Structure formats: C-alpha cells, structure tokens
Amino acid sequence: MNFFPVLPPERKSAADYYREVLSLSVLAEELGFEHVQTIEHYGSGYGGYCPDPVTLLTAVAGVTRRIRIATGAVVPAFTHPLKLAGKLAMLDNLSGGRLDVGFGRAFLPDEFDWFEVPMSESRARFDEGLEACRRLWTEENVEWKGQFHTFGPITLLPRPVQQPCIPVFVASATSPESCAAAGRKGYHLQVVPSVTSRGQLQEMLAGYREAWADAGHTGRHRIQIKYTCYVDEDRERALTSARLFEHSYVDLMAQAVRSWSSTRSDQYPGYEKFIDKARAYRFDDALAANKVLAGTPQDVAAQLDDIRRAFGGDLTVSLQFNPGWMPLEQSTGAMRLFADQVLPALGGGLGTRQLLTA
Structure with missing residues (x-):
C-alpha cells in the first residue's frame, strides 16, 4: 500500500490512521503484494501525518514477516546523514533485511523554511546526503568532508542486513535529467504520473533505462510508478468515491503549494505553476489520462x-487504496477485489502479485 495521508485532521485522527495502516499492511502481505511504502511531509493535511516514515515503517515491520517496506521518500536535506543512515540501518535490521530506501528532494517551500534550509541548496544537499548514507552503509571508517557536513572517521552501527547495500531508489517528479542521473549511478527509480504528461513520463523512463544500460550496471533496475486506486463492482460507486477523494487531495495539495505563488527557484523550474495546475484540475480528464485508477475490476485492469x-x-x-478519510472497510474491500478480480484479468507482466504493491 502506498500510504500518503492527505486528509484534514478533523476527518480522521492520527491514531486511527496509523491503526488502519497496520491493518492494511497485514492484509497486503496476506494477499501477496510486494511492498508497503510511505512518504515524508510536515505541518499540513498534505502528508503531515507522516513526518517520519521510518517510525511508521518500523511499526509495519513489527506486524509483518515477508512484505518489503519502502520509503517513498525520505528527505536527506532535512536530516543529518549520520542520523538518517543510522535510523534506516536500524529499520533494515528490525525488518530482517526487507527495506528499500527512496530518497527525495522535497518541493514545498514552507518545509524548507521550517527547517531553515535554503531551497537553493536542495540538489546539493540531496546528492551529498544520499552519497553519505551509501558510504556509511557500505564502508568502514568513513571520513566525510562535504559542503554541508563533516564527520568521521566512523564505522556506522548497526550495519545493514542487506549487503553490499540497502536498495536505493531516487524519487523524481518531472525531471528527465534526474532520472538519467539515477540510472547512471545504478539507483532504482520512483515516479508519480499524476504530475507529468504521458509523453514527459515516457521521456523520463527512456532516459533512465538508457543511462542504466550505458553505464553497464549488472542486475535488474526497478521502477516504481504510483497510483491511487478506486475499485468497486459498481462503477458509479467507484467513480463517486474517486471524485470525492481526488478533489480533496487536490484541494489540500493546493493549500500546501500556495507559497509557490511568491517563490521562485532555479532548483525547481516551473513549480510556480503548481497552483494553476491544481485550480485547473478536472477529475474526468485525469481518469481519461489514466492518472488515477477507478471503476470496476475490468475497468482498472484495462487501465x-x-x-x-x-x-x-x-x-x-x-x-x-486508502485515500483521504476513506473508511477502513472500503479500503479492505477494494484490496481484496483487486487481488481476486483485477490480477487474474491482467495475466502476466503487471498482473503478477510480485510486481504490484499494496
């Protein structure tokens, strides 16, 4: 389950949300899905229930045994690399080596202000934080002298279970350059199609695959692509629910990005248009473009x-499967329906449970 808590706090308490996350994670493992994933955001209804994905995923690891757990993503700009690498190594141990780590740059001006981190340093802090974590996981007696941090020599404890390194993903929203850079370095990729056009995302993925191949990396690259899914045997019921929660998501995102109206950054070209994009949102257009999955099992399988x-x-x-303040029973029913009817309709490829996450 890709857990992204975008909801007004008055609609569902944090304690209730976390209990539902654990319940749905257990069900995801029961149904044979591949991983449970969550995000890092602060201070608003746009993800604010998950300021620390490591804490939530540690709880998930405690109630599951086989399903992988993933950050989607942690933000190295907001945490010292010794702290971040240590927390993630602990989680890899507590989960028995089931961790995948997605790293992201963050994009909300308010969050950078709250952490007193200049947005102009976003890319450099991301690169330094990720590389410092990688070295701390794979090397001993690490001595780091970077632009933002200096430490060592130190051998990080605990050592990760997964060797030679915890699998690393890079989250990219709109940048083909970021995708290509991830491919060159041998990192896996996380993308969100709701914020890009089909053509732009195809360009991003092609650049990533080409860069991976040109760099001569061994092994298989992994690409995670994220959707919200509303599946019901009754099409109108599914679409009514989808329309409600997707518009709520866009409204809360619009509030979270409103500071872009007075912010400009060469680190985030074009992000000042997020507000206009939110205002122009039309659910029917998003559904037609397959930016959201909604309908009967046959509809979703076709998408x-x-x-x-x-x-x-x-x-x-x-x-x-649990957007907004959706009741737990509805999310549970959708997951079971997906496993029972959508997967068989797909056949191979994306239709194998090992290639789907819940």
Whole structure:
C-alpha cells in the first residue's frame, strides 16, 4: 500500500490512521503484494501525518514477516546523514533485511523554511546526503568532508542486513535529467504520473533505462510508478468515491503549494505553476489520462494494461487504496477485489502479485 495521508485532521485522527495502516499492511502481505511504502511531509493535511516514515515503517515491520517496506521518500536535506543512515540501518535490521530506501528532494517551500534550509541548496544537499548514507552503509571508517557536513572517521552501527547495500531508489517528479542521473549511478527509480504528461513520463523512463544500460550496471533496475486506486463492482460507486477523494487531495495539495505563488527557484523550474495546475484540475480528464485508477475490476485492469503498453512491463505499480478519510472497510474491500478480480484479468507482466504493491 502506498500510504500518503492527505486528509484534514478533523476527518480522521492520527491514531486511527496509523491503526488502519497496520491493518492494511497485514492484509497486503496476506494477499501477496510486494511492498508497503510511505512518504515524508510536515505541518499540513498534505502528508503531515507522516513526518517520519521510518517510525511508521518500523511499526509495519513489527506486524509483518515477508512484505518489503519502502520509503517513498525520505528527505536527506532535512536530516543529518549520520542520523538518517543510522535510523534506516536500524529499520533494515528490525525488518530482517526487507527495506528499500527512496530518497527525495522535497518541493514545498514552507518545509524548507521550517527547517531553515535554503531551497537553493536542495540538489546539493540531496546528492551529498544520499552519497553519505551509501558510504556509511557500505564502508568502514568513513571520513566525510562535504559542503554541508563533516564527520568521521566512523564505522556506522548497526550495519545493514542487506549487503553490499540497502536498495536505493531516487524519487523524481518531472525531471528527465534526474532520472538519467539515477540510472547512471545504478539507483532504482520512483515516479508519480499524476504530475507529468504521458509523453514527459515516457521521456523520463527512456532516459533512465538508457543511462542504466550505458553505464553497464549488472542486475535488474526497478521502477516504481504510483497510483491511487478506486475499485468497486459498481462503477458509479467507484467513480463517486474517486471524485470525492481526488478533489480533496487536490484541494489540500493546493493549500500546501500556495507559497509557490511568491517563490521562485532555479532548483525547481516551473513549480510556480503548481497552483494553476491544481485550480485547473478536472477529475474526468485525469481518469481519461489514466492518472488515477477507478471503476470496476475490468475497468482498472484495462487501465493497467494501457499503462503497461505506454510505460513498459518492467514496472512495480504502487497503489494507494486508502485515500483521504476513506473508511477502513472500503479500503479492505477494494484490496481484496483487486487481488481476486483485477490480477487474474491482467495475466502476466503487471498482473503478477510480485510486481504490484499494496
């Protein structure tokens, strides 16, 4: 389950939300899905229930045994690399080596202000933080002299269970350059199709695959692509729910990005247009473009088949079944319906449970 808590706090308490996350994570493992994932955001209804994905995923690890757990993503700009690498290594141990780590740059001006981190340092802090974590996980007696941090020599404890390194993903929203850079370095990739056009995302993925191949990396790259999924045997019921929660998501995102109206950064070209994009949002257009999955099991299977043809069969499709303040029973029913009817309709490729996340 791709857990992204975008909801007004008055609609559902944090304690209730966390209990539901654990319940749905256990169900995801029961149904054979590949991983549970969550994000890092602060101070608003746009993800603010998850300021520390490591804490939430540690609880998930405690109630599951096999399913992988993933950050999607942690923000190295907001945490000292010794702290971040140590917390993640602990989680890898507590989960028995089931951790995947997605790193992201963050994009909300308010969050950078709250942490007193200049947005102009976003890319440099991301690169330094990720590389410092990688070295701390893979080397001993690490001595680090970077632009923002100096430490060592130190051998990080605990050592990660997964050797030679915890799998690393890079989260990219709109940048083909970021995707290509991740491919060159041998990192895996996380993308969100809701904020890009189909053509732009195809360009991003092509650049990533080409860079991975040109760099001569061994092993298989992994690409996670994230969708919210509303599946019901009654199409109108599914679409009514989807329309409600997708518009709520966009409204809360618009509030979270409003500071972009007075912010400009060469680190985030074009992000000042987020507010206009939110205001122009139309659910029917998003559904037609397969930016959200909604409908009967047959409808959703057809959407996923189109996604496979458009973006390739080497994808892990990461699905959110509990958007907004959706009741737990509705999320549970959708997950079971997906496993029982959507997967068989898909057949191979994206239709295998090992390539789907819940």
